[in-house]
Amino acid sequence: MLLHDITLENFGAYRGKQTLNLTPKPGKPIILIGGLNGCGKTTLLDAIQLALYGARARCSGRGTRSYDIYLRDSINRQASPKKAGIKLWFSTTVEGEQRHYRIERFWQLTGKAVRESLAVFINGEMDKVIGEGWADHIEDLLPLEVASLFFFDGEKIESLADPDRAAPVIESAVYSLLGVNTVEQLRTDLLALQRRQKVSDEDRTALDQIASIEKQLEENEVARADALQRVASVRALLLRARMDLKTVETAFAKEGGDLFRRRAELAAQQDHAEKQLQALNDMLANTLAAGPLPLLLLGSRLDAIRQQVTREEEAAQSEQVLEVLNDRDQQLLDLLRNTLTAEQVSQITQHLEADRQSRAVSADIPRFLQMSRGAIQQLDSLDQILSSERARARDLLAEVASLRDQLSVIERQLAGVPDEEVIAGLIKQQDEERKRVSQLEHDLRTMEEAHASAAREHENLTVMRERAYGKRASGLAKAEHAARVVSYSDRVRTTLEKFGEALLQRHISRLEVAVLDSFTRLMRKGELIQDLRIDTSKFTLTLIGADGEELDPGRLSAGERQLLAVSLLWGLARVAGNRLPSVIDTPLGRLDSRHRQNLVERYFPQASHQVLLLSTDEEIDDDLLKRLIPAIAQTYTLVHDDTTFTTTVERGYGWGGTSYVA
Known part of the structure; x- marks a missing residue:
C-alpha cells in the first residue's frame, strides 16, 4: 500500500482545505511533517485512520464520546457552513493488479444531527457497491488490527516499552499480521460447520429466525448504548443549566427581583386596602x-x-x-x-x-x-x-x-421595588435560563423514553430468542451424514491445531531473531542483550543479558525500553513482509541524543517503503535533520495561528539554523 496525498477540509484545527503530498521518492521513503505541540500532528494521524475506518477508527481525540459527537466536535469552529471532510488517495495491489482508491468522507451538522457521507472512487470511477460495504472491503485490504501496528504515536511506543504490556500486541500481531489467525479461522469455520450439520433441514426456518433476532439484538445494543450516552450527555447539560438558573435567580432575588415581579400585585393590594379603609372611615x-x-x-x-x-x-x-x-x-x-x-x-x-x-x-x-x-x-x-x-x-x-x-x-415593599432598568437584564437572563432548562428537561424525557423503548425492545427480543432456541432444540435431530461430517471435521481440526502450533513456533522464532537484530542495530550498547525469547503461550518477552542470565526489564533505562518497543514493531514488520506505510507520531520521546541518532540513521530510512514522521522541533532538530535529509522525499510544517486557533500547511521543515524544503 502507498499513500499518495491527503486533503483535510475544516477538520479540527485545519481551516479550509489543506493538502499534503505523501508520495515518497526512490531511495527517499520519509515524509517529514513538523509542528509544535497542539498544531495538529496527531489530528493528521487521526484523519488518515478516520478516512479509512470511519466509526471504528481509533482516533486519539475521541475518548468515550459517540461517533456522532466526535464528528460534530471535529468540525473547525470557524467553518461556515458547519461541514468538514477528509480525502485520502492511496494505491495497493489487489489480485495482482495495482488499484488506486480515493476515499472522500464528509459530514455536516444539520440542527443537532450529524449527517455523514462516504464516496469511494476506484481508478477514478465511483463504486457505490464497494462504498456501501467499505467497512468489510478495507478489512480485506488493511485490517484494523494490522493498521494499529503501522499507524502509531509516541504514547503507543511508551505503552509497549513495558515487556509485560507488549504481550497483547505480540499476540495480536502474530495472529493477524503473520497469518496464524487464518489457521484459527479455519478451525472456527469447521466448528461452525459441525454445528450446522447438527441441524436438520426442517430446522432451517428456526435458524433463520435466530439469525434475524441476533442481528436485531446487535442493532438494539448499539441503539441502547447510544441512547444511554445521549441521556447522560443531556442530563449533564441539564444539571449545568439548573445551576446556572439557580445562580441567576439568586442574583435576581438579591436585587429585589421578586418584589419587582409582584409590583402590580402589591399596587393592587394597596389600592384595595385604601378603598377598604375609606369605606370603614365613611x-x-x-x-x-x-x-x-x-x-x-x-x-x-x-x-x-x-x-x-x-x-x-x-x-x-x-x-x-x-x-x-x-x-x-x-x-x-x-x-x-x-x-x-x-x-x-x-x-x-x-x-x-x-x-x-x-x-x-x-x-x-x-x-x-x-x-x-x-x-x-x-x-x-x-x-x-x-x-x-x-x-x-x-x-x-x-x-x-x-x-x-x-x-x-405594602408601602415599605413598594419602596423596595428596584427600578426596571436595573433588573431588566436579570429578567431577560432568567427567562432565557428557564427556557433552556425547560427545553433540556423535554429533551431528557425524550432521550429517556428512547432508552426505555430500546430496553423494552431488548427484553422482547431476548424472550423471542430464548423461544426460538427452545423451538430449535426441541426439533433438533442427528443425521448420519451430519455425524460423518462432524467426525471428519474433528480430525481436520486436530490436524490444523498441530499445524497452527508449528506455524506459530516458526513465526515466533523468526520474530525473536528480527526483534533482537533490530534492537541491536538501534542500541549503542551492542553487548547489553545477548538473546531475546518470546513465550508462545503468554507472548511475553524475556531478555537474556550478556552473562546468559535473564535480564530484568527494570534495569533498562526509559530510552532503552522505548527502543525495545520500536524494535518490536520493526521486527514484526520485517517478519510479516507486508509493504505497508508507517505513520509515526512524536517518535523520539525520552531518548537521549545517541539513541535518537540511531533511530534517525538506522530505523526511519528502513522502517518501510513509506514513512510519515510527525515531529516537534525538539525531536528532529537541526543536527538530526541533516542526518535525515538523504532519506526525505517531502517536508511540511504545520503552522498554528494562536489568534484564530487554526493550522495551515507549509512546505519545508526547520525552526533553527537549518531549514529544508523537499
Whole structure:
C-alpha cells in the first residue's frame, strides 16, 4: 500500500482545505511533517485512520464520546457552513493488479444531527457497491488490527516499552499480521460447520429466525448504548443549566427581583386596602357617628336622668298612696267618732296625720322631667343599644388599625421595588435560563423514553430468542451424514491445531531473531542483550543479558525500553513482509541524543517503503535533520495561528539554523 496525498477540509484545527503530498521518492521513503505541540500532528494521524475506518477508527481525540459527537466536535469552529471532510488517495495491489482508491468522507451538522457521507472512487470511477460495504472491503485490504501496528504515536511506543504490556500486541500481531489467525479461522469455520450439520433441514426456518433476532439484538445494543450516552450527555447539560438558573435567580432575588415581579400585585393590594379603609372611615363617620354612639360621651348625664326618672316615679307613686290613705283615714275617723270618745278620736287623728306627713316627704320631690311611660322604656333600652354600638365601633376601629398596618407593609415593599432598568437584564437572563432548562428537561424525557423503548425492545427480543432456541432444540435431530461430517471435521481440526502450533513456533522464532537484530542495530550498547525469547503461550518477552542470565526489564533505562518497543514493531514488520506505510507520531520521546541518532540513521530510512514522521522541533532538530535529509522525499510544517486557533500547511521543515524544503 502507498499513500499518495491527503486533503483535510475544516477538520479540527485545519481551516479550509489543506493538502499534503505523501508520495515518497526512490531511495527517499520519509515524509517529514513538523509542528509544535497542539498544531495538529496527531489530528493528521487521526484523519488518515478516520478516512479509512470511519466509526471504528481509533482516533486519539475521541475518548468515550459517540461517533456522532466526535464528528460534530471535529468540525473547525470557524467553518461556515458547519461541514468538514477528509480525502485520502492511496494505491495497493489487489489480485495482482495495482488499484488506486480515493476515499472522500464528509459530514455536516444539520440542527443537532450529524449527517455523514462516504464516496469511494476506484481508478477514478465511483463504486457505490464497494462504498456501501467499505467497512468489510478495507478489512480485506488493511485490517484494523494490522493498521494499529503501522499507524502509531509516541504514547503507543511508551505503552509497549513495558515487556509485560507488549504481550497483547505480540499476540495480536502474530495472529493477524503473520497469518496464524487464518489457521484459527479455519478451525472456527469447521466448528461452525459441525454445528450446522447438527441441524436438520426442517430446522432451517428456526435458524433463520435466530439469525434475524441476533442481528436485531446487535442493532438494539448499539441503539441502547447510544441512547444511554445521549441521556447522560443531556442530563449533564441539564444539571449545568439548573445551576446556572439557580445562580441567576439568586442574583435576581438579591436585587429585589421578586418584589419587582409582584409590583402590580402589591399596587393592587394597596389600592384595595385604601378603598377598604375609606369605606370603614365613611361608616364610622356617616353611620355610627350619626347614630346614638355619641351618647356614650354623656354617660354621667344619662345616669343622672335615670336617677331623676326613678325619683319622679317614686314620688308619683307616693302621691297616689297619700290620696288613698287620706280617703281611708277620713272614713275610719267618721266610723270611730260614733264609738269612741273625743279624746280617743283626737289621738287616732294625730297618729294618722303623722303617718301621712311621713309619707308625704318622699312625694315632695321636684318633677321637671315628667317622662312618659314610652320614653322611660326607650331610656331603659338605650344601654343595650349603646353597648351594641360600642362593640361595633371597636370592631371597626380594630379593622381600620389592621388595614393601616397592612398598608404600611405594602408601602415599605413598594419602596423596595428596584427600578426596571436595573433588573431588566436579570429578567431577560432568567427567562432565557428557564427556557433552556425547560427545553433540556423535554429533551431528557425524550432521550429517556428512547432508552426505555430500546430496553423494552431488548427484553422482547431476548424472550423471542430464548423461544426460538427452545423451538430449535426441541426439533433438533442427528443425521448420519451430519455425524460423518462432524467426525471428519474433528480430525481436520486436530490436524490444523498441530499445524497452527508449528506455524506459530516458526513465526515466533523468526520474530525473536528480527526483534533482537533490530534492537541491536538501534542500541549503542551492542553487548547489553545477548538473546531475546518470546513465550508462545503468554507472548511475553524475556531478555537474556550478556552473562546468559535473564535480564530484568527494570534495569533498562526509559530510552532503552522505548527502543525495545520500536524494535518490536520493526521486527514484526520485517517478519510479516507486508509493504505497508508507517505513520509515526512524536517518535523520539525520552531518548537521549545517541539513541535518537540511531533511530534517525538506522530505523526511519528502513522502517518501510513509506514513512510519515510527525515531529516537534525538539525531536528532529537541526543536527538530526541533516542526518535525515538523504532519506526525505517531502517536508511540511504545520503552522498554528494562536489568534484564530487554526493550522495551515507549509512546505519545508526547520525552526533553527537549518531549514529544508523537499
